[in-house]
Amino acid sequence: MASIKRLKKDIDYLSFEVISDCYNYNYLHPGKNEKVLDIVRDTIIARNQLIARVNHPDGKDNHKLVKSYYKAIFTDLLKGVDNSFERLSNLVKEK
Incomplete structure (x- = not known):
């Protein structure tokens, strides 16, 4: 992970891409508003939780712990965004 600032930008960018596609x-x-709004709502909640996790790291003294902590946040981000896009893709397939 290059920096905390870059991680926050990645979280914002990917979250807003999901919201934009929704x-x-x-x-x-038009007409399937509830399912799409659920995806948007879940994405916003996940984004806020990830930003909160970035702002409050565990084990500030141990470099390896901090590195693995931020790597876990990044993988959670990718899994969450992938899940949201998958849910949206399933809605598109239904139509």
Whole structure:
């Protein structure tokens, strides 16, 4: 992980990409608002939790612990974004 600042930017960027795609889907397919809004709501909650985790690291004295902590946050980010895109993809397939 290059820096905490870059990690926060990655969290924001990926989260807002999911939200943007959800709003595009909602614009193109009106009528399925509830499922799309659930994805947006879950993405916002996950983003806020990840930012809170970045701001409060565990084991500040041990370099290896800190590095593995931030790596775990990054993998959680990727898993969460992948899950959100997968849910959105399933909505697109239903249509």
